[in-house]
Amino acid sequence: NLVGVNLNTASKHLLVYVSGLGESLAQNIIDYRTENGAFESRKQLMKVPRLGAKAFEQCAGFLRIPNAKNLLDNSAVHPESYHVVEKMAKDLNCTIEELINDKSLKEKVNLKKYTTETIGLATLKDILEELEKPGRDPRSKVETFEFNPDVKTIGDLSEGMVLPGIVTNITNFGCFVDVGIKENGLVHISELANRFVSNPTEVVSLHQYVKVKVLSVDTERKRIQLSIKAVES
DSSP states (O other): OOSBEETTTOOHHHHTTSTTOOHHHHHHHHHHHHHHOSOOOGGGGGGSTTOOHHHHHHHGGGEEOTTOSSGGGGSSOOGGGHHHHHHHHHHTTSOHHHHHHOHHHHHTOOGGGGOOSSOOHHHHHHHHHHHHTTOSSTTSOOOBOOOOTTOOSGGGOOTTOEEEEEEEEEETTEEEEEOSSSSOEEEEGGGSOSSOOSSGGGTOOTTOEEEEEEEEEETTTTEEEEESHHHHO
16 A cells, blocks of 8 residues: 555556455446546545545545646545645645645745644654655656556466566465456565565565566466565565
8 A cells, every 4th residue: 555546547456455445445436437537636536435434534545646636636645634735835835836846845844833633743744755755746657556457367477577466465485466367476485585584574564565576377277476586686
């Protein structure tokens, strides 16, 4: 969940991994998108059938809308905190776009001024950090996760391919990674890092986004061997 997911292009398979969404809500988002066209704002998520306040609270910060009118919809700033950013901009007599673009403006923000019972200094620091991330151009590409669209079945895999994936299961002998197809691949503990690993959780966590290299594919037995360290070395 550290990287965002493009709300308008993400498949159901990918949406399922977003915090607060499961199979049925992921499908409801796809159905809503099909019927109504692309989402223009995160607020629109509230119109998705059965997506209530709790799910919205959990998922909104991870769903990105690259061309949204509100630039914050393409950041990791949660909608619940938009009012804070709006107040910062107002106090500095600038627009949100200027606040995102201008480092010197961000440096003028006195965070203590914006602490409340519900928003502490740590949260405010995170918000400012997130404003750094959209880059100099607020329309620039914020890093979002997508499976490789060319890989639809195990038959599309070949040795040496480097793919984005999501850790779905961690065992004492390694971890399983979803690369966007029915079968998950195994990253053996010896392929996790360029050092000795005694416990896979030292290196990976559940639902973490990773890059993996395909070491071998056994289509008959539906087995895929992957490596994380081969990508990093």
